[in-house]
Amino acid sequence: xxxxxxxxxxxxxxxxxxxxxxxxxxxxxxxxxxxxxxxxxxxxxxxxxxxxxxxxxxxxxxxxxxxxxxxxxxxxxxxxxxxxxxxxxxxxxxxxxxxxxxxxxxxxxxxxxxxxxxxxxxxxxxxxxxxxxxxxxxxxxxxxxxxxxxxxxxxxxxxxxxxxxxxxxxxxxxxxxxxxxxxxxxxxxxxxxxxxxxxxxxxxxxxxxxxxxxxxxxxxxxxxxxxxxxxxxxxxxxxxxxxxxxxxxxxxxxxxxxxxxxxxxxxxxxxxxxxxxxxxxxxxxxxxxxxxxxxxxxxxxxxxxxxxxxxxxxxxxxxxxxxxxxxxxxxxxxxxxxxxxxxxxxxxxxxxxxxxxxxxxxxxxxxxxxxxxxxxxxxxxxxxx
Numbered sequence: 001x002x003x004x005x006x007x008x009x010x011x012x013x014x015x016x017x018x019x020x021x022x023x024x025x026x027x028x029x030x031x032x033x034x035x036x037x038x039x040x041x042x043x044x045x046x047x048x049x050x051x052x053x054x055x056x057x058x059x060x061x062x063x064x065x066x067x068x069x070x071x072x073x074x075x076x077x078x079x080x081x082x083x084x085x086x087x088x089x090x091x092x093x094x095x096x097x098x099x100x101x102x103x104x105x106x107x108x109x110x111x112x113x114x115x116x117x118x119x120x121x122x123x124x125x126x127x128x129x130x131x132x133x134x135x136x137x138x139x140x141x142x143x144x145x146x147x148x149x150x151x152x153x154x155x156x157x158x159x160x161x162x163x164x165x166x167x168x169x170x171x172x173x174x175x176x177x178x179x180x181x182x183x184x185x186x187x188x189x190x191x192x193x194x195x196x197x198x199x200x201x202x203x204x205x206x207x208x209x210x211x212x213x214x215x216x217x218x219x220x221x222x223x224x225x226x227x228x229x230x231x232x233x234x235x236x237x238x239x240x241x242x243x244x245x246x247x248x249x250x251x252x253x254x255x256x257x258x259x260x261x262x263x264x265x266x267x268x269x270x271x272x273x274x275x276x277x278x279x280x281x282x283x284x285x286x287x288x289x290x291x292x293x294x295x296x297x298x299x300x301x302x303x304x305x306x307x308x309x310x311x312x313x314x315x316x317x318x319x320x321x322x323x324x325x326x327x328x329x330x331x332x333x334x335x336x337x338x339x340x341x342x343x344x345x346x347x348x349x350x351x352x353x354x355x356x357x358x359x360x361x362x363x364x365x366x367x368x369x370x371x372x373x374x375x376x377x378x379x380x381x382x383x384x385x
Contacts, residue, residue, distance in 0.1 A: 014048070019055050021048075030058035033127070059123065086133070087126035089182040090115065093175070096182075111175070118172040121145045121164065130183045135196040138176070142197050145169055166202040173197055204367075208326050209336050215241070218328075221319035222312070233312035235293060237333060242286040243267065244337035244355045247330040251310050256302035258282070258290060265290075267356065280354045338364065342371050 011029075012021040020029050028043045028051035043054045082088060097103065097111045119125055122141045149164045164172070177194040184192050210218060222234040240250045248270040257266040263282045269275030282290070293306070317327040328336075334355065341351045348361035357363050 016052060016055065018059050019051060030055055032059050084129050084131055084188060085126065086128045086130050086179065089130060089179050090119070090126060092182040093179040110171075114168075114171045114175045115179075117164075117168065118175050121149045121172065130180065130188055133180070133193055135193040138194050138197045141176075142169070142173070145172065146200060166200040169200045170202075173199060207332075207335055207339075207367075209328075209332065209339055210323075210325055212340075214323060214325060215336065217323045218316070218319045218325075221322045222315050225315050225318065227315055229309050230315060232308040233315040235289075236307040236309055236312040237316055238289050239286075239307055240330060240333040241336050242283060242289055243280065244334055244341075246270070246334060246356075247311070249356075251305070251307055253306045254302065255294070255300060255304055255306060258306075260287070260291070263287070269356065275356070278353070278356055338368060339371060342368055 010023045012023050014021060014028075018030055018032055020031050021027070022029060026046040028045060028048065030041045030043060032039045041058045043051045043058060045051050045054065094112060094115055097108055097115075100108070103111070121144070125141075128137075145164045146169055147163055149162065151161045151164065173194065176197075177192060180189065180192045180194050183189050219234055219237065222237060223230055225233070227233065236250060239245065239253070240247065243250065243253075243265065245253070245267050249267050252268040252270050253265070257268065259265070260282065264279045265282055265286070266277050266279055269277050290306070294300075311330070313329060316329070320327045338351055338355060341354070342348075348364050352359065352361040352364055355364075
């Protein structure tokens with residue numbers, strides 16, 4: 001239940017901010033002021049302790065709605081009283097995202113989700129006067145977000161992790177900068193304090209990948225899984241490992257992307273809006289896998305997807321545990337592909353082209369530095385005069 005006004009009812013204040021009790025029904029409600037309006041939501045309980053537990057989530061959701069109902073909110077925010085509220089510029093920013101024709105729907109969705117995360121991590125941001133926001137305010141938010149922000153818990157999770165991940169924080173920071181840039185363009189502020197906040201450096205993941213024999217054991221375990229999708233999950237794992245494709249690239253591949261005669265496969269560019277399709281060779285293991293798969297399935301339309309599932313993570317992790325190694329994820333299969341290429345002596349710029357890196361191999365040099373050094377030493381032993 002949500003309305004902006006509650007007429008003809010008597011409300012009882014409690015000793016908790018934003019929590020009120022309806023005297024007639026006995027039920028508790030969350031009340032939040034957003035801009036110049038009051039937002040209400042029933043907590044669906046008449047028990048005070050339960051209401052207190054449900055209140056924080058209800059308050060966050062109500063505050064986040066400031067940028068979801070753009071038409072109604074903009075009419076309110078355009079008043080002289082509210083023209084300097086951050087809520088107004090949040091609406092402008094999200095509207096610019098929604099109306100950006102260059103962004104694909106998934107990119108728009110991720111950008112809007114990031115704004116919601118930003119508001120959850122800084123609950124009073126929509127009601128702040130943009131002119132009075134300082135670098136210190138932005139740094140305080142950054143510190144709180146990185147140290148105490150509670151990440152959304154997975155179903156049946158036993159613990160709640162605190163502190164925003166570096167990648168999530170950087171996305172929120174970019175959104176905050178974009179929102180305040182709207183105010184700067186309008187001439188409300190002359191500098192953007194969010195630009196003074198330092199981006200968080202993500203921790204590098206230590207690669208612990210299986211050798212060729214161990215990986216084949218993993219695939220065998222996946223095929224023997226009791227899951228009804230075991231075979232399809234194994235097919236996806238093979239496709240990702242043998243092609244170096246990202247998960248969404250692999251699941252988007254269709255038979256018309258494969259040219260057995262020319263020995264090429266087109267990997268669809270799905271990472272970002274500027275990603276392009278890229279041709280990669282039909283590596284021996286990839287060709288063998290695709291030929292067997294095509295034969296086993298019989299006639300299929302060229303437009304049929306090569307793999308029939310969108311994920312193989314559960315089956316893959318369970319197989320890793322069975323063979324006694326640390327669980328792998330989808331992206332580890334891409335790491336595995338790059339590792340095999342480096343071990344086989346393929347030049348780094350060539351590998352970068354195959355995996356869709358536009359930097360010519362800079363990322364690979366940073367990520368696989370230790371492996372490249374080992375390969376260099378091995379190759380150096382072969383140099384003779």
